[in-house]
Amino acid sequence: MANGITDPAAPAPPGVLPRPAPRYSVVLQGQAALVTGANSGIGKAVALGLGASGADIVINFVNNPEAAEEVAHQVEAGGKRAITIKADVSKEDDVKAMFAKAIGHFGTLHICINNAGLQRDAPLLDMTLEQWNTVINVNLTGQFLCAREAVREFTRRGIDREISAAAGKIVFMSSVHQAIPWAGHVNYAASKGGVMQLMRSVAQEVAPLAIRANAVAPGAIRTPINRPAWQTAEAYRSLMTLVPYERIGEPEDIAQAVAWLASDASDYVTGATLFVDGGMTLYPGFATGG
Numbered sequence: 001m002a003n004g005i006t007d008p009a010a011p012a013p014p015g016v017l018p019r020p021a022p023r024y025s026v027v028l029q030g031q032a033a034l035v036t037g038a039n040s041g042i043g044k045a046v047a048l049g050l051g052a053s054g055a056d057i058v059i060n061f062v063n064n065p066e067a068a069e070e071v072a073h074q075v076e077a078g079g080k081r082a083i084t085i086k087a088d089v090s091k092e093d094d095v096k097a098m099f100a101k102a103i104g105h106f107g108t109l110h111i112c113i114n115n116a117g118l119q120r121d122a123p124l125l126d127m128t129l130e131q132w133n134t135v136i137n138v139n140l141t142g143q144f145l146c147a148r149e150a151v152r153e154f155t156r157r158g159i160d161r162e163i164s165a166a167a168g169k170i171v172f173m174s175s176v177h178q179a180i181p182w183a184g185h186v187n188y189a190a191s192k193g194g195v196m197q198l199m200r201s202v203a204q205e206v207a208p209l210a211i212r213a214n215a216v217a218p219g220a221i222r223t224p225i226n227r228p229a230w231q232t233a234e235a236y237r238s239l240m241t242l243v244p245y246e247r248i249g250e251p252e253d254i255a256q257a258v259a260w261l262a263s264d265a266s267d268y269v270t271g272a273t274l275f276v277d278g279g280m281t282l283y284p285g286f287a288t289g290g
């Protein structure tokens with residue numbers, strides 16, 4: 001087994017991740033970052049990672065306020081400021097109120113991470129319009145609404161070269177399923193395909209305003225959204241047939257990519273999708289066939 005993991009489905013011992021420990025360069029000082037869906041999974045790791053990179057953090061959540069508070073405490077324990085804001089990203093009024101509150105609190109925002117997302121899986125024949133709409137509304141419309149508010153604030157403020165070369169940075173959370181079709185998940189795959197062109201079109205439109213927009217496309221990451229895919233040894237083995245690098249991704253794998261895209265280290269990168277997937281998009285079935 002790659003990476004020395006003998007029982008990959010077993011929870012990692014406390015403090016031990018089956019990946020190199022995350023290291024964040026402190027390059028986001030003086031910046032405020034809003035992370036949607038930041039109370040669990042990838043969003044939580046991103047909030048903590050951007051905090052470790054020196055940013056103050058707006059932790060958006062829609063349910064489980066206690067979990068959001070816990071993320072805020074962890075950010076504060078690392079010496080940065082944090083605020084939690086409840087908002088449903090699929091609702092225009094909620095998103096506007098969230099940005100107003102965040103900007104009121106920190107003075108401005110420099111980084112927007114459109115992370116909030118969900119799945120409502122069903123075979124096509126059984127998929128209800130509600131399941132379709134819920135996924136499109138949160139995963140796609142939510143990213144549009146937040147990107148629009150972020151661009152409004154970035155353009156209002158303009159560039160402050162002491163802080164960043166860009167007026168603002170947006171990272172959209174996509175998925176390998178912006179590229180890989182996914183039977184039984186047509187709403188989710190359609191939402192992520194939409195995120196790809198939303199991000200690219202936004203990037204094209206706002207580049208002259210010195211705003212960068214990019215996406216991260218995670219593969220199978222160990223979070224609550226896909227627990228059935230990794231929680232038993234059998235499921236994990238089956239998942240690994242899709243992952244050439246032979247380990248599941250951890251939320252910190254995504255957080256480190258996001259931190260780079262939010263920083264001036266990636267200042268010439270816009271309109272890009274960074275796949276962080278252990279090779280899932282490399283057509284692993286062709287390793288022995290074709």
Ligand code: BGC
Binds near residue numbers: 174175177218225
């Ligand atoms: C989905 C997960 C899935 C992964 C790889 C993600 O975007 O949310 O449920 O395990 O893609 O298929």
